[in-house]
Amino acid sequence: MAKWGMVIDLEKCTGCQACTAACAMENNRLPGEQWQDVVFFTEGEYPSVQAKWFPRPCMHCENPSCVHVCPVRATYKTGDGFVLVDWNRCIGCKYCMIACPYGVRFYTDEKPLVGPDLKTVFKSNDERSWNPPWKMPDARENWKRGVGIQPRGVVSKCTFCYHRVSKAPKGVADLSEHDPETREYTPACVVACPPTARYFGDLDNPDSEVSKMIANKNGVRLLDQLGNKPQVYYLTGSGGAVPSNRAIRKT
Amino acid sequence: MSLDILNTAISRRRFLQVSGATGAAAAAGAGLEGVIGQPVPKAMAASAESKTVVTKNVCNQCPARCGIDVYTTDGRVYAIYGSLESPISNGKLCPKGYLGAYFLYDPDRFRGPMKRTNPKKGRDEDPKFVQISWDEALKTVADRLNALRDKGESHRFAILEGRGWGASDAGLHGTFGALYGSPNVAIGHSATCADASKKAKLLLDGNYSYNAYDYANTNYMLIFGASFLDAYRPYNNNLQVWGHIRTKSPKTKVTAVDTHLNTTLAAADRALLIKPGTDGALALAIAHVILTAGLWDRNFVGDFKDGVNHFKVGEATLKPEDFNEKWTKGLIEWWNVELKDRTPKWAAGITTIPERDIVAVARELATTRPAMVLFERGPTAHSNGVYNGMAIHSLNALIGSMYAEGGLMSQMGVPYGKLPVRADDYMDDYAKSDDRKKHPRIDLVKQEWLMASNQSQAVAGNHLAGKPYKLDTILFYMTAPIYSAPEARKWEEALQSMYVIDTSPFPGETAMFADLVLPDHTYLERLQDAPTYPFQGWPMTTLRVPAVKPLHDTKVYGDVLIEIGKRIKGPMSEYYRKLGNTENLIRHLAKGFAENPGTNGVNSFESWKEKGCWYRKPYLWRQVHGEFFEWDGAGYKKPMTPEDVKKKLLKTASGKFEFKASYVQDNEKYAAYINKHLGVPIERVGFPQWVAPKFYGGGDLHLNTPKLALQAEGRAGNVPHATTIAQPVVGGRRTIYLEIHPEAARKRGIRDGDRVRIKSEVGSVEAIARHYQGVRPDVVVLPNILGHWAQGRWARQNRLPTGSASELIVNKSEPISGLAMYYATKVTVQRA
Known part of the structure; x- marks a missing residue:
């Protein structure tokens, strides 16, 4: 069984947010419900100022805080590395959102960032919280895996594009968007990334491209000191933002 | 979410009512991998998603021409990804590319042709549109145009054109204007785009166009106000290139110049925050350093006859005959009249860029090969824009990057097939009459604007002033000056006294002032050709194939124009009847590929539709160490004569890169015009030089x-x-x-x-x-x-x-x- 993981090369990332836009399209997200966000921040003073950005999907932790706190076992870890939410079970208590150190979980019924609310413009006549004409084919939807348009009152998050990756041929080491054989199984953000800053593959396979990159280019994990053991690794090269090793000051 | 905790063991929610594998997956237990028993992907694709169709189209969100794969299931678009077959997208898209379905399913789109019933126009006036039939809509336009023609006033009809795509839309305008008899069909948007960079290049290297660039092979980029990682076309490909050039060996070094820190400057190795409008001063100082330090490319530019560098600060005593110029012309004169005083210290005072940064950039640029300098609207949308652009583009000659590997090229055209019908055969006496030639364009291009190509931003003001005349009817295609032109609000006044036709599918500001709306399809519904903007030099054209049937009663703009043409009295209608429709036109274009099959095998309309693009690699010319070569089928080996170079590449009067631009220097009218408007002495109008920018608006x-x-x-x-x-x-x-x-x-x-x-x-x-x-x-x-x-x-x-x-x-x-x-x-x- 594969242990799927992602590598993001920050030196290549241009902060274009194609990952964010593609994720929203592939997974039918609302504006602002950015399962795959890019966080921008600035440091320093003019003229020696820096603008930086940090792409941030769900880390699909080996030791996920969210799973530990869920009172109804709605959020769970699969054997091949996905952290998913079962929308049939989720009660929307948001414990997981508080427990997640990476801030990558979203509650359905937030006030929309930009009005009018798409949920009222594209009203649903079933248990889906909304019903946009561009939504994914029904056959792809899978509420047990948190895939598709969620019902009201639940928490949602990046699924590593479970509906794509889970169909990948068994035993494949890497899912590359450049290879027509594996492209359709590759997560949307990886397919989308124009500078090819993202890689996706089997972390348990020492011959996978992702395993080699992590080894050769000193892959680091965000907030590693917390012990969540993310399955998303960052390559920082010489140009990327490195928020991974900042100490958290507890007050 | 109500308190249903107790019931969560069994789903209280809708079980997915779908057939096949997903249903099986949903029934499997949570917490396990959960796909036990799921059919293999191929079977999956064959069953559950059997109705998924992928169509080739071209993104519409910028001019780049990124090929896209549009995924539809049961006639509904649910995903768009870059097409692997497109050499621009290479399977990728920028963030805009993923917005496509939102445009298609925009709930505010026009449902069909609309007629205004409220004669009052204003921001607060509801147009009170009523939907009409296409027959009525087209007849309404034709009646107006015929009436104008009957009065001998066909020049009072104008089309304003924005993002034209190819021969099947904006490409129809020229013929329509000629047959109908209006100089204002169409007025392009290029003067609100980037005409100054093109003009600067025309003066120096003889090509009135944007450049193609060999980014992948360059080792140094100096970017002036072209936000490479924010908006510069082809944005998607730029981002792909960035991933490559920043991780290749050697890593491409980037210096970016702008007035604020955008993502381009943030990602660059050096960000220079320059005072607005002073980029030309920076470029001149860089040129000054390159010359005084003896770092110019001798293979391309040439050298002093005695091999000694005589460029000394402030000394204007050099003689042109002491320097053997190779592919440039006027270097010594340029030095004498301009560059000798353009020291880094001088430029630092004007640009606020520290002297040491200017020197460092100049040295890096001139000692890294290959290198390139690019610029666009940032430094050129100023009163001194063309001179800024000339100063910047001159650097490309000094470092020898013109037509070199890792440098700049010119874009080649597409060998389209001929149309089935010749417009010249359908010009009637009215269209050919001298009376038609009497009327200038409404924007006064070639008159008040002697050297400009377009002046769409002048149309509102000229119309209001009745100078040279008032327009009767105006049609907007892919442009909305009422939102985007300078002094946009003036258009609200102007459009009150014109009959306004909008063709956008969306209810924008133009439509709110429109008397008639002839809504276009959105791009996912269109069949449309789109030759590439300058990209990598070799010719390329793309095709939009409809992914879905039109959602509403809309019509592709090219067909709207053809249908109007069919309704104009006289032989013009015959021309358009013979042309038929845009599909017929596109099929004729594709016939050109039979003799020129693309690198991807495209040789017909059908194969073009299947692949979404035709292109033919490689680029045919290259400059190597100061010698020009043509592709001979295996390599750049066939030497080119100076005449060849002049005909195909450096298209100036001299066939050289002219630091003293003969285009203006040897044209008395142009020289006098520039002297009058910019105060540049006539004897030096041709040189890239510092002209202080002027600012307007009264603020601080x-x-x-x-x-x-x-x-x-x-x-x-x-x-x-x-x-x-x-x-x-x-x-x-x-x-x-x-x-x-x-x-x-x-x-x-x-x-x-x-x-x-x-x-x-x-x-x-x-x-x-x-x-x-x-x-x-x-x-x-x-x-x-x-x-x-x-x-x-x-x-x-x-x-x-x-x-x-x-x-x-x-x-x-x-x-x-x-x-x-x-x-x-x-x-x-x-x-x-």
């Missing part, structure tokens, strides 16, 4: 109104998915912010997040201010996006900024190119 802060990655050509205003990620560096999420330096803000009592009024002599807009250390203290930045008062429900509800940034821009144009000076307005900012 320079206004920069850049494009953003999510701008989507002004059409993203009604797409909340774009709005929420539009201006990432200073926040975004809900609106567009005014970037202001904290020091400048504090002086004006403006706190971070305050609502402010931005004001110039021509307009006033309110926005939320964001303190940002990355903007020059003498500059404020308001991206040219949002601020719509029409365009749909989301655009209207989110009226911050309260107007388009264009409402603030003083309508002045650079005299040589006619380019609107978008970045020459100064504003005041105060708390609202």
Whole structure:
């Protein structure tokens, strides 16, 4: 069984947010419900100022805080590395959102960032919280895996594009968007990334491209000191933002 | 969510009512891998998603021509990805590419042709549109045009053209204008785009076009005001290139020049925050250093006969005959009259860029091979724009990057097949009469604007003044000057006294002033050809194939124009009947591929449809160490004569890269014109030189109104998915912010997040201010996006900024190119 993981090369990332836009399209997200966000921040003073950005999907932790706190076992870890939410079970208590150190979980019924609310413009006549004409084919939807348009009152998050990756041929080491054989199984953000800053593959396979990159280019994990053991690794090269090793000051 | 905790063991929710594998997966237990028993992917694809179809189309959100794969199931578009077959997309897209379905399913789109029933026009006037049939709509237009022709006033019909795609839309305009008899069909948008950079290149290397670039092989990029990672076309490919050049060996080093820290400057190795309008001074100083330090490319430029570098600061005594120039012309004269005094110290005083940075950039640029210098609207949308552009582009000659590997090229054209019918055979006496030649264009190009190609931003004012005449009917295609032109509000006045036809599928500001709306398909519904913008030099053209049947009663614009043509009296109607429709036209274009099959095997209409693009590699010419070669089928081996180079590449009078541009220097009318408008002495009009910029608007802060990655050509205003990620560096999420330096803000009592009024002599807009250390203290930045008062429900509800940034821009144009000076307005900012 594969242990799927992602590598993001920050030196290549241009902060274009194609990952964010593609994720929203592939997974039918609302504006602002950015399962795959890019966080921008600035440091320093003019003229020696820096603008930086940090792409941030769900880390699909080996030791996920969210799973530990869920009172109804709605959020769970699969054997091949996905952290998913079962929308049939989720009660929307948001414990997981508080427990997640990476801030990558979203509650359905937030006030929309930009009005009018798409949920009222594209009203649903079933248990889906909304019903946009561009939504994914029904056959792809899978509420047990948190895939598709969620019902009201639940928490949602990046699924590593479970509906794509889970169909990948068994035993494949890497899912590359450049290879027509594996492209359709590759997560949307990886397919989308124009500078090819993202890689996706089997972390348990020492011959996978992702395993080699992590080894050769000193892959680091965000907030590693917390012990969540993310399955998303960052390559920082010489140009990327490195928020991974900042100490958290507890007050 | 109610308290249903106890019931969660069994699903209290809808079980997925789908057939096949997903149902099985849903039935499997949670917490396990859960796909036990699931059919293998191929079977999966064959069963559950059997009706998924992938169609080739071309993204519409910028001019780049990215090939896209449109995924539909049961006739519904649910995904768009870059096409692996497209050499521009290579399977990738920029963030805009993923917005496509939102445009297609925009609930505010026009459902069909609309007729205005409220004669009053204004922001607060409901047009009271009623839907009419296409027959009635087309007849209405034809009746108007026939009536104008009957009166001998066909010049009073104008088409304003924005993002034209190819032969099947904007490519039809020239013929229509000739047959009908109007010089105003069509007036392009290029003067609100980037005409000054093209003009600068025309003067120096003889090509009136943007360049193609060999980014992948360059080792140094010096970028002036072309936001490579924010908006510069082809944006998607730029981003792909960035991933390559920043991780290859050696890593490509990048210096970027702008007035605020955008993502391009942030990602570059060196960011130079320059005083607006002074990029030319920086470029001249770089040239000065390259010459005095003896770092110019001797293979391309040539050398002093005695091999000694005689370029000494301040010394103007050099003789042209002492220097053997190779592919350039006028270097010594340029040095004598201009460059000798353009020291880094001098430039530092003008640009505020420290002397040591100027020297460092010059040395890096000239000692790294290959290297390139690029620029676009940033440095050229100023009163001195063409001269700034010339100074910058000259560097490409000094470092020998013209037509070199890792340098600049010119874009080759597409060998389309001939149309089935010749327009010349259908010109009637009216169209051919001298009377038709009497009337100038409404924008006074070639008259008041002697050297400009277009002057669309002058149309509103000229119409209102009746100078040279008043327009009767105006049609807008892919352009909305009422939102995007300088002094945008003037258009609201002008459009009240014209019969206005809009062709946009979306209810924008133009439509609110329209008498008739002839809505186009959105791009996912269109069949349309689109030759590439300058890309990598070799010829390429793309095809939009409809992914879905039109959702509404809309019509592709090319067919609208053909149908109008069929209804014009006289032989013109015969021409359009023979042309038939755009599909027929496109099929004829494709016949050209039979003799010129593409590198991807495309040789017919059918194969073009299947692949989405035709292209033919390689680029045919290359300069290697100062010698030009043509591709001989295996390599760049066939030497080119100077005559060849002049005919195909350096198309100036001399066949050289002219530092003393004969195009203006040897043309008395042009020289006098430039002298009159810019005060440049006639004897030196041809040289790249420093001309101090002029600023307008009466304020104390320079206004920069850049494009953003999510701008989507002004059409993203009604797409909340774009709005929420539009201006990432200073926040975004809900609106567009005014970037202001904290020091400048504090002086004006403006706190971070305050609502402010931005004001110039021509307009006033309110926005939320964001303190940002990355903007020059003498500059404020308001991206040219949002601020719509029409365009749909989301655009209207989110009226911050309260107007388009264009409402603030003083309508002045650079005299040589006619380019609107978008970045020459100064504003005041105060708390609202």
